[in-house]
Amino acid sequence: MLVKLLSSSMKKMWKDYLVLLFGLTISIAIFYMFETLAQNQAFLEANALISSIVFVFHVGTFILALVTIFYIFYATSFILSLRQKELGMYMTLGAKKGKVTQMMFLETLIIGIFSLIIGLVFGVGLSEGIARLLMSRLDFSGEGFEAFYPSSLVTTILFYFVLFLLTAIVNAIRVARKSVLELLHADQKADTKTIKGWKTFLGTLIAIVLITVGYVAMINMGDLAHLGVLIAAATVTPGTYFFFMAMLPFLIKRIKAIRSINEKGLNSFTYAQLNFRVSQLTKVLGTVTMLIALGLGAMTAGLSFYHNTEIHSSLMHGYDIKVHQPTEDELAEMKNWELEERNLYSYRVTDDGVYFSKHDLQANPPVIKEIGGNLEELSKEVRLTDDLTAPVYTDEETDDAESIPEQWQTALRTELMANFYLFGDRTLYILDQEKFEEINASTQTVLIGKVDNFTDYTDTLAKIDERHHQLAIDYTGEDPTMIGSKYESYTSLKSLANGTIFMGLFLGVAFLMMMASVLMFKLLSSATADIERYQMLRKIGVRQAKLKISIYKELFLVFLFPGLIGLVHVLIGMEMFSFILIEPYTKLWIPISLFLVIYGLYYWLTVKMYQRIVLPKD
Amino acid sequence: MTKPVVNVANAQKVFGKKSENQFKALDNVSFTIEEGEFVGIMGPSGAGKTTLLNVVSTLDKATSGKIEIAGQDITDMKQNELADFRSEQLGFIFQDFNLLENLTVYENIALPLSLQGVSSRKIKPLVIEVAEKLGIKSVLQKYPVTISGGQKQRAAAARALVHEPAIILADEPTGALDSKNAHSLMRTMEQLNQFHDVSIMLVTHDPLSASYCERILFIQDGNLYKEIKKTGDKQHFHQQILNVLAELTSIHSL
Ligand SMILES: Nc1ncnc2c1ncn2[C@@H]1O[C@H](COP(=O)(O)OP(=O)(O)O)[C@@H](O)[C@H]1O
Ligand SMILES: [Mg+2]
Numbered sequence: 001m002l003v004k005l006l007s008s009s010m011k012k013m014w015k016d017y018l019v020l021l022f023g024l025t026i027s028i029a030i031f032y033m034f035e036t037l038a039q040n041q042a043f044l045e046a047n048a049l050i051s052s053i054v055f056v057f058h059v060g061t062f063i064l065a066l067v068t069i070f071y072i073f074y075a076t077s078f079i080l081s082l083r084q085k086e087l088g089m090y091m092t093l094g095a096k097k098g099k100v101t102q103m104m105f106l107e108t109l110i111i112g113i114f115s116l117i118i119g120l121v122f123g124v125g126l127s128e129g130i131a132r133l134l135m136s137r138l139d140f141s142g143e144g145f146e147a148f149y150p151s152s153l154v155t156t157i158l159f160y161f162v163l164f165l166l167t168a169i170v171n172a173i174r175v176a177r178k179s180v181l182e183l184l185h186a187d188q189k190a191d192t193k194t195i196k197g198w199k200t201f202l203g204t205l206i207a208i209v210l211i212t213v214g215y216v217a218m219i220n221m222g223d224l225a226h227l228g229v230l231i232a233a234a235t236v237t238p239g240t241y242f243f244f245m246a247m248l249p250f251l252i253k254r255i256k257a258i259r260s261i262n263e264k265g266l267n268s269f270t271y272a273q274l275n276f277r278v279s280q281l282t283k284v285l286g287t288v289t290m291l292i293a294l295g296l297g298a299m300t301a302g303l304s305f306y307h308n309t310e311i312h313s314s315l316m317h318g319y320d321i322k323v324h325q326p327t328e329d330e331l332a333e334m335k336n337w338e339l340e341e342r343n344l345y346s347y348r349v350t351d352d353g354v355y356f357s358k359h360d361l362q363a364n365p366p367v368i369k370e371i372g373g374n375l376e377e378l379s380k381e382v383r384l385t386d387d388l389t390a391p392v393y394t395d396e397e398t399d400d401a402e403s404i405p406e407q408w409q410t411a412l413r414t415e416l417m418a419n420f421y422l423f424g425d426r427t428l429y430i431l432d433q434e435k436f437e438e439i440n441a442s443t444q445t446v447l448i449g450k451v452d453n454f455t456d457y458t459d460t461l462a463k464i465d466e467r468h469h470q471l472a473i474d475y476t477g478e479d480p481t482m483i484g485s486k487y488e489s490y491t492s493l494k495s496l497a498n499g500t501i502f503m504g505l506f507l508g509v510a511f512l513m514m515m516a517s518v519l520m521f522k523l524l525s526s527a528t529a530d531i532e533r534y535q536m537l538r539k540i541g542v543r544q545a546k547l548k549i550s551i552y553k554e555l556f557l558v559f560l561f562p563g564l565i566g567l568v569h570v571l572i573g574m575e576m577f578s579f580i581l582i583e584p585y586t587k588l589w590i591p592i593s594l595f596l597v598i599y600g601l602y603y604w605l606t607v608k609m610y611q612r613i614v615l616p617k618d
Numbered sequence: 619m620t621k622p623v624v625n626v627a628n629a630q631k632v633f634g635k636k637s638e639n640q641f642k643a644l645d646n647v648s649f650t651i652e653e654g655e656f657v658g659i660m661g662p663s664g665a666g667k668t669t670l671l672n673v674v675s676t677l678d679k680a681t682s683g684k685i686e687i688a689g690q691d692i693t694d695m696k697q698n699e700l701a702d703f704r705s706e707q708l709g710f711i712f713q714d715f716n717l718l719e720n721l722t723v724y725e726n727i728a729l730p731l732s733l734q735g736v737s738s739r740k741i742k743p744l745v746i747e748v749a750e751k752l753g754i755k756s757v758l759q760k761y762p763v764t765i766s767g768g769q770k771q772r773a774a775a776a777r778a779l780v781h782e783p784a785i786i787l788a789d790e791p792t793g794a795l796d797s798k799n800a801h802s803l804m805r806t807m808e809q810l811n812q813f814h815d816v817s818i819m820l821v822t823h824d825p826l827s828a829s830y831c832e833r834i835l836f837i838q839d840g841n842l843y844k845e846i847k848k849t850g851d852k853q854h855f856h857q858q859i860l861n862v863l864a865e866l867t868s869i870h871s872l
Contacts, residue, residue: 185763263738268725269718276720536716539677540777541705542733543698 016082016528021115023075023521027068028119028160030514033127034064035152036145037503043144047499055226059233060294060507066237067290069163071518074283076167078525079108080174087175088183097176105172112164120156124148126510134505140498203246210239215572222579232576236293236569241286248285248561249278266542266550269533273554277526284522285562288515292566292595295511297573300591302504304577307587309493310455315379315582317486318367319448321457322417323464324471326447333460334449342449345416348441349475354418355429357436358388361408366448368410384411393430404430414484416446421480422472454486461487512595516602519558523606527613534614544615551611559603567592622686623785623817624651624674629683631669631840643669644680645840651785651819656811658831659821660859662866666840667821668789674819675708675787676700688784705733709778713790716774717762723749723773724758730781748776751814752806768799775806785817786810792827804830825863829856836862838869 037044038057045053087100128147135142175183214236221228256262256271274281321339323330343364346357365384384407392401395409404412412418412428431439451457468483482488534547570592577584631644643666651657659667672678674685676692685692688707695703709730710716717726724745731741749755752772757765762773771791778786788807792800808830810816822828829852836843844862848855 259738259742262725263728263732263741265732265735268721268729268732272718272720272725533718533720536718538701539675539704539710539712539716540730540733541701541703541708543701545698546733 013082016078016525017111019521019524020075020078020082020111021118023517023525024072024112024115025119025122026514026517027071027075028116028156029123029126030510031064031068031159032120032123032152032156033130033510034060034507035155036127036147036149037506039152039155040144040146040149043142043146044503046144047142048503052226053503056229059229063233063237063290063294065159067287067294068159070241070283071287072160072163073167073170074280074287075521075525076108076112076164076171077280079111080104080171083107084175084178084183088180091180091183101172101176104175105168108168108171109164112160112168116157116160116164119160120153123156130506130509131502134502134509138498138502138505140495140502142499142502200246200250203242204250207239207242207246210235210242214239218573219575221576228576232573237290240289240293240565240569241282243565244282244286244289244561245279248282249275252278266537266546269537270550270553273530273533273550274557281522281558284518285558287518289562289566289569291511291515291518292562292599293569293573295508295515296566296591296595297570298504298506298511299508299595300504300570300574300588301577301584302501302508303591304574304581304584304586304588305497305500305504306494308581308583309490309497311582311586312493313486313490314369314454315371316369316414316489318369318381318415318450320451320454320486321447321449321461322415322485323447324417324422324468325444327467330460330464331447334447337449337451337457340450340452342447344445344447346436346443346445347418348436348439348443349423349426350439350441351426353427353429353439354423355431355436355439355441356412356416356418358393358430358432359436361411361430362388366411366415368407368415382407384408388430391432391435395428401429404428415448417468417484418446419484421483422468422475424476426475454490458487458490461485462491512598519602519606522558523555523610524613527610530614538616547615548611551614552607555603555607555610559599559606563596563599567595621653621689622650623653623655623688624649624819625684625686626650626674627684629670629673629680629685631666631673631678632681643840644673646683647837647840647842648683649835649842649845651817654811654815654817656808656818656830656832657820658828658834659819659837660823660825660828660834660863661837661843663823665837667823667837669840670837671787671789671819671821675710676704705730706781707784709781709783709786711771711774711778711786711788711791713793717770717777719762722759722761723754723765723769726762726773727758727776727780730777734781744780745776748780751779751810752776766799767795768802771795771799771803772806775803775810779810779816785819787819789821790823791820792822792824797826800824800827825856825859828859829853834859834862836866838866 038061041054044057083104087095087104091097091100124147131142131145131147134140135145214232217224217228217231217235221232224231252271252275256268256275262268262271319341321334321337323334326334343366345360345364348355367381367383369379370382371379387405388408390402393404393408394401395404397403408430409428412430418428465483465485465487468485469479472478472480472483482492537547538544571588574584574588627648629644629647630642632640632642634640647670659670661667669678673680674687676687676695680693683693687703690703690707692700692703717723718729721729727745727748728741731744732738736744745758746755749758752775754765754769754772754776757769757773762770765773771794774791775786778788786807791807792803795803804827807818807820811818811832818831820827820831828834831848833845833847835845843866846855846858846862
């Protein structure tokens, strides 16, 4: 009998249940999505620039699990709020408390399991879809990535099953502890708890201490390494929730207490909307903040790796352009380039030697890069001096000639690309003019130069490198695996970075999607109660425009705080990467403004949608 | 008692679109309420009482006819004008209290004033004054869920009164109250009417509540059926009302 009642009332409120299912499903799908990456160790290790990537993902799982626990407890408490009035009614009709409690337990569990099934199917599809899309966009083969990953499936099922079991128990206990009357009138109950001053103070203090410790850990990631990641995760996450639990109710209370603000127009209502279910709101806002931090952080880190490939490739190469034996076409093309420095050097090649003209080298001494001890010092650019006094220098061990000074060796091998790939095991020489003329071979030139924006010329540089490969075949008889140009290290770094970018964007999209679904859930789950309130306000003569503004204001605050704090988390969090990235903040404005635009758009959309639900059409 | 505060002329209300089967909830209803009057609207369930009140209160638009309140024709007003008009000229009390449960009683009562841009300095004395009048000063800082039904209805009355509207419109305000609370609320409304010259239009199906009015309009199937005026005391009026209701039911059972 009770089961029949249960299913019939579920039919009645199918819209509310749909909202709930949607919220749970997305959360499960995203958790699974994250785990497809986190547990695929082989893929992570093969494709990440970060050596301890597996560890980072473990910590990520921990944070996501924490955030999910808060969210699921919030979402499933919605079942209770939907049903308690009805349960109270059954009890007035004679249903036993035990039976009603059991019903609540079963219902929560069934809804959980049901959404788990849908969520997993959805999660597999979503992983596949997003991965495919990103791979084709990034030109990234993504070998080893599997959208259907059994061990992730098992983890997700276990995690959510336990979680739903717990929430079912909590819901059942809540029902068991309430009297019939409390159940009947529960929907009107406000939880505007009067929070004690000292509790607010303590909460705020804990929040500040935790977040500060987390920030310090992130800034000193270079020294703390794994420990730093752990500390940051274990402090910033609870710190964020503490912040919202203590600060937010306090802040709203404070604003409400200023009568000249609160009693102006609809303000009392707008702030009351925020104040009314403040404990639910704090869970939502804390969760949203963490998801923004994770999502935006993942994206920013991914893109930062991408933008750092240019910087990385400049570490080794003083010159952007290195062309051996330039053709007429190439020379003509390069005439249009804005070269900051352009040097030509003569050399001759025989069967066992490559001979450079000392005259040319001394006329225009090139720069080389000297790598500092750690990344923070970057590499220094050093201009060589014309201290070549001997008539002959060579890189071979011999008594006949001086050996080429180390800096000059670097200049020839790296900047002038007189390397093994191109010339095989020929010996290098630097000769004065007289000796140079004696070499029986035609004079060749190598052109090196610097440009302002290296990435503008990659098309031509690719063609030049192709010709270099041909040249190498001519000189050595085999096609070398690499050639040693800056363009080459740029492309290979970029393809390495692609894996990291893929992970960053994949997770970024996932987390931001979950963020959107959490906000959406908050909105839709409170809409039914709000329809009545807005109707009432209309009846007593509030203009539609004022109601609209009130919605804009209310949701602005709901969006503002998580957005702001999430952003600060990311800004500080990027410091974590300063030990692997040279400039983690390069082009940071790109992902951030992208986020702000999307977030702003989502805010606007949410407002419009909410207005459609709670206000009649004009 | 000379100026009409409500003037309804040939009001019609038809539900349903032209193409569908239509239902005439109000059929050529005309009446006036003078300033300071306490008028009751009675009739069996489904007679069109709420429809009439909604049309008068500008919450719904009459299909045809003319309705004036406080000398202003409301039939041609735009949505925004209507909203402003309601917030300035009308006070509402509904059956299901219609307090915003996320605001304290004080904030609920203050809302109409805030909406009109009254400064918070002036709001407080006005709210306290009206709360005293209605005997709910002690619950001002509480939320609606924590007070009794009678107190809620008084709070709703206070909110309806605080901005000194031209008329208070009440739809079954005692419907959800026990008889003791119902009496007490009606006595308060009677006092507001007698000592503070508040005009009231009250929809009710409860003869006891109705006996507090000065004049009663009976409606039946969307038509004005009869009008009676209080001539003697409350008991007598109560008996009169019961008689008319008996007439009405006997017509119905024919
Ligand atoms: N929005 C509506 N659409 C169609 N019919 C309605 C609507 N509102 C009321 N009615 C009908 O109009 C009649 C009068 O309703 P109402 O004024 O609510 O009666 P009451 O006198 O009980 O307050 C009823 O028969 C009702 O079914
Ligand atoms: Mg009615």
